Every structure is written in C-alpha cells, then in structure tokens.
Amino acid sequence: MNLFRFMLRNHDQVLELTLEHLRLVGFSTLLAMLIGIPLGIGIAHWPRFNKPVLASANIIQTIPSLALFGFLLPVPWLGARADRLAILALTLYALLPIIRNTYTGLRGVDAAVVEAGRGMGLTESQLLFQVELPLAVSVILSGVRVAIVISVGLATIAAAIGAGGLGEFIFRGLAMVDDRVILAGAIPAALLALLADFGVGWLERRLQPR
C-alpha cells in the first residue's frame, strides 16, 4: 500500500521515466530491426557470411552491459549524450535475436515453394518480398519480441550512465536502501516487458501464414 501511495505521489516522475524508458527501447529496437533484418536476409542468401556475422552478434551479447556502456563512454559524438550511447548499446544487444531469427525464418521456408517461385520466373526481390519474408514473418517477429524483452530489462542499467529511464528509480532506491523506490522502477519495467511480449506475440499470431 505504501508503494502504491509512493507511486501515486510521484506519478509525474513515474510517467516521465516510463516514457524515457520506452523511448530508449523503441529507438534501439527500431534501429536493431533496420540493421538486423537486412543482415539476416543477407546471410540467408550468402551462407558463407553467416558464421562471422552471427559470431560477432554473439560476442556483443557476452559483453556485460555495464562494461559496454563504459567502453562507449569515451567515443566522441556518442559519449556527448548518455541517451545516444544507451540507444546504441541497446541496439547492439538487440541485434543477435533479430539477425538469428531472420536467418532461421528464411532458411525455414519450404525449399519446394522457393524453387517453384524461381522456376515460374519471379525475380529474386519478388521472391523475397512476396514469398520468403511473408512466410518467415512470424519467426522474425518472435526474434523482435525477444529483443524487446531483453532491452526493457537492460535499459534499466542505462540509468547508471545517466541516460534516464526507469533505472533511475532502481539506482536511487538502491542508494537510499528504500524498497519502495526500487519497486517504483522495477514494477513498471516488468509491466512494460510483459506488455511488449504480449503485443508482439499477438502481432506474430496475426501475421502467421495459414
């Protein structure tokens, strides 16, 4: 009840930090999709690039997030603004699930369907946009879903470098040894993750080829 009262009293700030959080996650996911989906398409068509690309994305994932934020801090243009830096770092983390699922989704399209399309005289781009991507879309989206859920959690750490978001409450609460303040950040973050998971999951089922 205490917590509820705390959040109500600070509702402006809860809302503001939630929006900041959404902005970090939204921009980074969008960027990761813009980079990751074409990369996934690329390695599905030229399999010899598949190992190096997936390995790089994998290595990025193994870097502890706090360390990655730290590494990027001295980079000139990036380090100038904490939110820029946070968005880049989150984008890097979101790449792996998106690239991997785009690749898996496209590889999973029935070879007979692709061959029939090619044999009928579809151009490679017609084949990609009318056949392969629509058939892979639900697998690709499930990668996006994983990326968003990871990002919502990771974005709380971005507060450590002053990028804002719900992590502010968490770090403040930790410093104040006040559970209410920690939860005021953690609970909306968890809700965001659940909501995104549910939303994209719904979209995924809607777009599932019959």
Place this chain on the structure above:
Amino acid sequence: MQATAATPVIEFRDVSYRVAGTQVLSGFNLQVHSGETLVLLGRSGSGKTTSLKLVNRLLTPTCGDILVRGMSNKDADLIRLRRGIGYVIQDVGLFPHFTIERNIGLVPKIEGWPEDRIRARVQELMQMVGLAPETATRYPRQLSGGQRQRVGVARALAADPEILLMDEPFGALDPLTRDELQREFLLLQRRLHKTVVFVTHDLHEALRLGSRIALMEAGRLVTVLSPGEFLRSADPLAAAYVRAFGKGLESAANRGTS
C-alpha cells in the same frame, strides 16, 4: 532467331552437368518437338530432374548448350525465359500464404495483366483443370493432394506458356487420383498441344502419357523410343523395365512368390 516448324522447341546439345565432383549428366543430346510429350524415364539419380532444371536454368550446364526455340537459353533473359515455361513439381510448391486464386494468377499478375483479365483467366483455368469455383478463395492446406496438384498445373498454364516442364507431378498421389489426373492430362494435352517434358520413374505413366520416352541411366541417355517401340525393344534396360513392370503386377497378384 525465329523458330521454324522444323526447329525443335527444346534441344540439348552435348550437355554435361557436374556438381561437387559428381557427374550427374554426361554427353546428353536430345530434341523435343513442338506439341509432343517427351517423357524422361529412369530411376532416381539417373539425371531426369537435372535435365529438366537445365531447361529453365534453375541449373546451369557444366558444358554443352540447351536451345529453347532455337536460341541458347544462356543468352535468353532469365526471367522472360522462365515465365515462358510452365513448371510443375512433385511437391507442388504452392504458396501457402496465397489463396488458390492468387496462386494461379501470380504470373499474370507480375506480368502486369489487368485485374479483370486475371480473374477471367483464373476462372477459365480452374474449370479447365476441374477445380470447383468455391475453392478459389481457399488456401492450399485446405485442399486435398489431388486438388493441390490441379492447382499446380493451372498455375503453370496461367500465362499460356508454349512449354511445360513437369517433374513427377503425380508421383505423390494415391493410385486412383493419379489415374484420374493422368486421364485429364491427356484430354488437356489433346486440346492445348503444349510441348511437354515429363519426368517420371513409373513405366506405366510413361507409356500412357508419352509421345516418346527417353530412357535414362546414370546420367546418360540410353535410348529414345515411342511407347509401342519401348514395349518391343531389345535394349536390355528397356526390356528390364518392361519385365519388372509386368512381373510387378504378376508377383503382386501371387503375393511375391513367382
């Protein structure tokens, strides 16, 4: 180059195909004439499907040349070449996310036909291959195997290609449906006079549908015979096929004891 009546519609000239160190096809020479159904008969791995895919350049020969209407298909525009050749495969390869209507009308659509002309053509084709009009708005997975294969044939015929390549199109069907589709194929072919290359390993199908039968073994063309000649042929492989086929029925009837 203008093709004349005497020019074969498809001609293989000394074609070889090798992939990953395996010689799939060697010294292959064959002519397919306008309006005939040429059956490529052979066991799996004999190079039938490879030969077919060389025609619409899903594969490129290691050496030799394939002429389509008198012109090497290497020089043809790849997309134009393929759109002028209907292609039917055993797995059908219907687009699962398209309705039957859209599947059949795809090539006309990407060729930029007006909507009403596509619709009329799709209706005509569905009737031609014996599909009920109400299947138009269904999806492939809602259809039986026989119906799907009919859609595959209709789709291949959509832009009225002169040439039809069929890779064991009826191979995965139950015997009764296969018989039905073979009969309809003959009726259709009597009307349309397409130049058809038909791949099968089934002698019965080859004899029934083919104007000529090209017998293949281990990447080589053994002989080309009419169905009548095939049955009387002294060629050891052709004779072996005929024997196996005849014995197949007999021994099945005698439960394999003969």
